[in-house]
Amino acid sequence: SQTIHQWPATLVQPVGSPLSLECTVEGTSNPNLYWYRQAAGRGLQLLFYSVGIGQISSEVPQNLSASRPQDRQFILSSKKLLLSDSGFYLCAWNGRNTEAFFGQGTRLTVV
Amino acid sequence: GDSVTQMEGPVTLSEEAFLTINCTYTATGYPSLFWYVQYPGEGLQLLLKATKADDKGSNKGFEATYRKETTSFHLEKGSVQVSDSAVYFCALTAGGTSYGKLTFGQGTILTVHP
Numbered sequence: 680s681q682t683i684h685q686w687p688a689t690l691v692q693p694v695g696s697p698l699s700l701e702c703t704v705e706g707t708s709n710p711n712l713y714w715y716r717q718a719a720g721r722g723l724q725l726l727f728y729s730v731g732i733g734q735i736s737s738e739v740p741q742n743l744s745a746s747r748p749q750d751r752q753f754i755l756s757s758k759k760l761l762l763s764d765s766g767f768y769l770c771a772w773n774g775r776n777t778e779a780f781f782g783q784g785t786r787l788t789v790v
Numbered sequence: 791g792d793s794v795t796q797m798e799g800p801v802t803l804s805e806e807a808f809l810t811i812n813c814t815y816t817a818t819g820y821p822s823l824f825w826y827v828q829y830p831g832e833g834l835q836l837l838l839k840a841t842k843a844d845d846k847g848s849n850k851g852f853e854a855t856y857r858k859e860t861t862s863f864h865l866e867k868g869s870v871q872v873s874d875s876a877v878y879f880c881a882l883t884a885g886g887t888s889y890g891k892l893t894f895g896q897g898t899i900l901t902v903h904p
Contacts, residue, residue, distance in 0.1 A: 685833075713890045722794075723834075723879065723894040769833060773890035778824065781834040 681706035685770045685782030692789055698743075698757040700785050702770030705751065710772040712753040713779065714745055717767040729753060765789045792817040796880045796895030803870055803902050811865040811898050813854075813880035821882040823847075823856050823863040824892070828877040837865075837878070870902045 685702045692698060704710050714726045725738045727745035735745050742761050746754045753770060770782040797812040815821065825837040825847070838847030843858035852867045863880060880895040 711890050715892075715894075717897075722796075722896040723881075723892070725891060725893075728891060771834075771890055778836050778839060779890040779892060780836075781826075783833040 681772075681774075681780065683770060683772055683780055683782045685785060687785060688783060689786045690788070692760050692787065694762055694789055695759045698755070698760050698764070698787070700755040700768055700770075700787075702753045702755075702782055703751055704753075704772045707751070707772070707774055709750060710774055712747060713771040713773075714753065714755050715769040715771060715781075717769070718763075719766065723769065727755070760789045762789050792821065792882060792893045794880050794882055794893055794895035797898050798896070800899035800901060803900070805872055805902055805904050806869045807902075809865070809867040809870045809874075809900070811878055811880075811900070813863045813865065813895060815861050815863065815880075815882050817861075817882055817893075819884065820858075821884060823854070824881045824883070825852070825854055825863070825865050826879040826881060826894075828879065828897075830876070834879065870900075872902045872904055875900055875902045 682705045711730050713728045715723045716726050717723045729735050729747045732747055743757050765788050768785045771779045773779045793816045795814050822841045824839045826834040827837045828834050838849045840847040840856035843856050846855045854863050854865045877897045877899050879897045881892040883892050
């Protein structure tokens with residue numbers, strides 16, 4: 680069966696520090712991969728999605744970037760975190776004509 | 791662009807009460823509609839879905855009907871349990887290979903007391 684792993688679960692980082700969140704999917708090949716963010720008091724917003732290795736689409740302009748170095752690995756990064764980057768980050772995947780499956784999420788607090 | 795408007799929360803109910811969480815949407819074409827649930831400390835799980843008008847999605851006693859004429863997908867359950875306490879998200883997508891590109895509502899926090 681397919682599983683999705685996302686880590687770390689919680690993270691506290693100072694302003695200006697770098698960020699790297701990792702997501703991996705097991706049990707499937709060539710999944711579509713997604714990064715979502717939920718800011719405090721707001722709904723989930725799609726940040727990036729990828730339909731293949733090295734293919735990244737950005738949905739909103741921001742201080743973050745994404746990369747897909749391997750078929751089932753999706754990384755969310757920042758060179759210098761801002762206070763406004765705080766939030767709950769969720770990785771998700773879907774196969775052809777299937778619904779999306781989500782990871783457990785990462786709670787990021789920038790201080 | 792597409793949007794989802796969801797009932798403001800939080801919602802607090804007693805066990806065995808009837809639940810309705812309203813959800814309306816704006817979208818071009820014919821979106822697929824979803825309800826996701828997030829239990830405390832966990833990621834999102836798909837609760838139910840409907841892919842065309844008049845479809846009814848159901849799971850774990852929850853139901854929602856895709857109403858194209860009112861652009862709505864309200865979530866209902868006849869008798870809630872304490873274990874239903876969670877955050878509920880209404881969402882839509884264009885479907886097909888875009889099933890992961892979801893537009894979410896704000897989320898509704900549900901708390902059920904014994």
